[in-house]
Amino acid sequence: MPNPDQTDPPQPRRPAPHVAIANHKGGVGKTGTAQGIITAAAEAGHRVLAVDMDAQGNLTRRLRALVPEAPEDRAAASLASVLQNPALGEIARILVPCGYSDQTYRDRITIAPAHLDQELLSLTAGTAASEKRLLRAMQGVVDDFDLIVIDCPPNLLSHQIDMAWSAADVLILPCEPGYDSVEAARRIHERVDRDRHTLNPDLAVAGIVVNRYRPNLKIHQQREQDILNIRGTEHVCPERIHELVALKNQEELAQPLRADRTDGKKAADQFQSVYAWMNQQIKTVMEKTG
Template sequence: MRRIAILNQKGGVGKTTTTVNLGAALARAGRRVALVDLDPQGNLSTHLGLEIESGEPSSYTVLSGETDFAQTLRPTTTAGLHVIPTSIDLSGAELELATLDQRETILRRSIDAWERGAIERTGAPPAEYVLFDCPPSLGLLSLNALVAAREVFVALQTEFLALQGMTRLLEVVELIRAQLNPSLQVTGILPCLYDSRLRLAREILGELRQYFPEQCFRRTIGTNVKLAEAPSYAQHVFDYAPDSSGARDYRELAEEVIGQERRSPTGANSAARAAQTAQP
């Protein structure tokens, strides 16, 4: 079961859009996918029409120990795609969890129990992918995702400071790898909101591919109005605009992600070494 944190400490770079639409694309390809909304803003939950009230089962109740992972998952209109939504309760979770022992491993322990239980009952893991939509910060919520995950996909815009931000993110991943989660690896860098008409965007994409040739996905996610419109209809892009360029981009990204399973992923160490020489 692949556990992938979609990460960037900056907001508005396409993390939630990627989590939703990559998850939908994988499910449409016949894979079983669980999405976890760890952003207190709840954009992933809203995107899929799963807005919930305070006190209902959510990522907050999983982190607080009130519900287990399995009973918190909700189905979507797409076969094979399930979601753990969030509520306003999550906004106070970092302060509440700060005093707990082993607070950074709460989510991992819950997912481990879910996976172990399914294997004991059926002989197979309960899903093939778990995607974590991380908040735009590197606090306790993101830390729980990074400790629970085995992989990191970094979503970023092709802007001037992208390489500098990558350096910081990879340093954080390497620190967590060394101290809390030895299996954590950066296996994907995804340029989002890419506009090939802009010279700067093309130059930054070239820099990313130069410094991170094995991690950078071949498929970029272009700027597309349909991707921006889909959340207002509580749909992923394949339901809202299946023939759009946004749907094509995420369909091809899913094919590339599945293709990663036919080769050995590149570890975070090599990505971190490349980041040390990257200058925006």
């Protein structure tokens, strides 16, 4: 008989999923989607590491990352410095908290900030295993988090993309219901299918989030169907992110959606639904890949 005083040994903590937010086309709300998912995760009580792999640094600004005030000090305190030739876990030396006033976000969101000098990393792309630098820099450090979100530049073939995707388990694709955006999402799928074996054999597209959707527009309905046709209905988040004032204010004012007094609650609730769907998709995808 089992001993009633005996307790089960603690189960090993499941590694935090590494999610890259990507689309080949710029201006589709990629960083806004990353921002919405990150804040939704924090609201759900999860600790998030936001990795800004876009040299423009939009996610860094929008999360109000507490970076050095002096411009000359910012490159050394960013991924531009870390990714030149990182030691194991070196990303830890540049991590900073979110600067939102609400303690919920400050306590649960940590940022690896970007800098324009990240563009120069392409000069080192030919060195051995250079695409693994982000993965190397994060090793061990990510154990303290529940979710890793990597915001990617709007590229398809670049050294920053290779580093981001090599460090990711899955991709989430924000996609506007417009022709160019849909075709860009197709190209992401094609590159993952084509290069997975050389870049990251376990990488998969977890799904697409339809962004800036206006349900009354016939063209949006048509493009929505085009998005569903890429890989099927189950591949697309059922929650459509509508074009709301709060989403624009999130971007312009660098604030969480719930801070907005127009339709912030509606927008934030939509991202809670996106986050729940994303977690289920990640679980499904990672079970398939083993």
